[in-house]
Amino acid sequence: MDNVVIMGTGPAGLTAAIYAARADLRPLVVEGNAPGGQLIVSCEVENYPGFPDAVSGMELMGLFRKQAERFGARFVSGVVTSVKALAGGYVLTCGDEPIETRAIVVATGAMARRLPIASEAKYYGKGISGCATCDGAFYRNLDVIVVGGGNTAMEDAIFLTRFAKSVTIVHRRDYLRAAPVEVEKARGNPKIKWMIPRVIDEIIGEDLVTGVTLRKPDTNDTEHMDCDGIFVAIGHDPKTELFRDLIDCDSLGFVRIEPGSTRTSAAGVFACGDVADPHYKQAVIAAGTGCMAALDAQKYLEMNVK
Amino acid sequence: MLNTTLKHLEAEQELKDALDTHKNVMICCGRMGPMCLPVYAAMRDLRDEYSNVSFFDQDFDGPAASYIKNLPECAEFRGLPFTVYFRGGKAVVATTSIQTSEQVREILDREFDGK
Numbered sequence: 001m002d003n004v005v006i007m008g009t010g011p012a013g014l015t016a017a018i019y020a021a022r023a024d025l026r027p028l029v030v031e032g033n034a035p036g037g038q039l040i041v042s043c044e045v046e047n048y049p050g051f052p053d054a055v056s057g058m059e060l061m062g063l064f065r066k067q068a069e070r071f072g073a074r075f076v077s078g079v080v081t082s083v084k085a086l087a088g089g090y091v092l093t094c095g096d097e098p099i100e101t102r103a104i105v106v107a108t109g110a111m112a113r114r115l116p117i118a119s120e121a122k123y124y125g126k127g128i129s130g131c132a133t134c135d136g137a138f139y140r141n142l143d144v145i146v147v148g149g150g151n152t153a154m155e156d157a158i159f160l161t162r163f164a165k166s167v168t169i170v171h172r173r174d175y176l177r178a179a180p181v182e183v184e185k186a187r188g189n190p191k192i193k194w195m196i197p198r199v200i201d202e203i204i205g206e207d208l209v210t211g212v213t214l215r216k217p218d219t220n221d222t223e224h225m226d227c228d229g230i231f232v233a234i235g236h237d238p239k240t241e242l243f244r245d246l247i248d249c250d251s252l253g254f255v256r257i258e259p260g261s262t263r264t265s266a267a268g269v270f271a272c273g274d275v276a277d278p279h280y281k282q283a284v285i286a287a288g289t290g291c292m293a294a295l296d297a298q299k300y301l302e303m304n305v306k
Numbered sequence: 307m308l309n310t311t312l313k314h315l316e317a318e319q320e321l322k323d324a325l326d327t328h329k330n331v332m333i334c335c336g337r338m339g340p341m342c343l344p345v346y347a348a349m350r351d352l353r354d355e356y357s358n359v360s361f362f363d364q365d366f367d368g369p370a371a372s373y374i375k376n377l378p379e380c381a382e383f384r385g386l387p388f389t390v391y392f393r394g395g396k397a398v399v400a401t402t403s404i405q406t407s408e409q410v411r412e413i414l415d416r417e418f419d420g421k
């Protein structure tokens with residue numbers, strides 16, 4: 001039986017791996033479908049301490065992983081598809097192999113929200129994208145919309161001005177959640193236009209997106225806007241569907257943890273990073289709570305394993 | 307080179323050989339980004355079950371990718387990865403952007419017999 005399985009290789013999971021490996025727990029780290037986590041799509045992380053000149057998310061997560069490997073963390077590719085309690089621990093399914101473990105660190109992060117419009121799926125890759133850094137170059141000299149009012153939306157809009165003819169930010173409220181420094185950068189960019197407050201009611205197109213119907217939420221007035229692409233940056237939902245029967249989650253799906261710790265309602269299961277963080281959703285917080293989870297798991301193992 | 311456990315098609319000749327020698331082929335042409343990784347993962351998870359299909363990936367920025375990028379089936383694609391299913395050397399289905407295991411499975415079941 002393993003001592004501890006860490007689910008996830010974002011900043012939370014990899015920091016937990018560094019600490020658990022240094023404590024000689026020989027953690028097994030399951031990568032999930034997105035090795036490196038959400039940050040890998042970010043070209044410039046400017047607020048991670050220790051990198052005064054900014055660092056790409058990919059590079060930063062590569063360094064985290066290297067550090068975890070140096071201390072002996074073991075990595076396995078794949079996704080955990082079930083978690084069940086057994087005497088003295090848990091059994092996880094990952095591919096064909098069951099993995100038995102005494103403790104689990106849940107660092108499964110969050111998943112990007114999709115637009116709540118029926119035709120969205122039809123146009124995915126044909127005008128709709130959830131990843132500006134992946135798909136921005138397909139929109140050279142075209143008109144695109146970025147939906148959202150948070151940091152990711154601002155960052156995506158600024159990034160897309162490298163390729164697109166114009167970038168319009170569409171946001172449902174008349175205020176933005178993004179940090180003032182990000183908003184300033186976007187406001188200062190002559191290629192960026194604003195449609196606030198507006199929601200997208202309809203996506204228009206045949207094979208490819210050609211436009212949208214926008215609605216003003218306060219008056220319900222609608223208008224048509226031509227566009228070739230829509231980049232969706234409307235936030236993330238915690239990835240906890242696997243654990244809903246095992247551990248307590250709040251009404252939004254975030255894992256409930258004991259204040260001041262990473263302990264969940266199930267003995268030996270610890271949660272860290274965005275999966276248990278409805279408020280901050282920052283890499284440095286994820287890394288900090290990843291450290292806490294490894295220390296909590298270490299203490300749990302010391303007290304419970306003879 | 308892509309960091310996956312799938313077989314990579316790096317040179318144009320490798321791609322040609324793959325299409326000449328295998329009847330049913332699935333190629334995912336992408337990068338190591340969040341839209342592409344779930345498709346590679348689906349291929350990795352399904353490859354044992356679909357022994358009648360040969361699964362490959364290809365670096366979107368490599369020279370051999372021009373074959374897939376220039377297929378008429380992919381002409382209007384605006385999302386990574388470009389995933390193409392070939393039967394007898396001919397493209398029969400192409401998808402763009404992220405796909406779930408279920409979506410991949412549905413195409414494999416529909417297009418390729420002899421699982």
Ligand SMILES: Cc1cc2nc3c(=O)[nH]c(=O)nc-3n(C[C@H](O)[C@H](O)[C@H](O)COP(=O)(O)OP(=O)(O)OC[C@H]3O[C@@H](n4cnc5c(N)ncnc54)[C@H](O)[C@@H]3O)c2cc1C
Nearest residue numbers: 008009010011012032033034037038080109273274281283
């Ligand atoms: C575009 C963008 C830009 C950002 N920029 C910044 C920034 O500049 N500064 C900043 O501080 N924060 C930034 N953030 C937020 C930051 O990325 C997140 O707060 C952070 O990544 C959360 O880390 P995490 O480890 O909790 O989860 P994630 O990074 O979401 O990682 C989750 C991990 O869990 C794995 N996983 C999921 N399900 C399973 C499963 N069933 N089995 C096994 N593994 C699984 C995934 O593969 C992944 O590896 C940005 C986010 C985005 C989207």
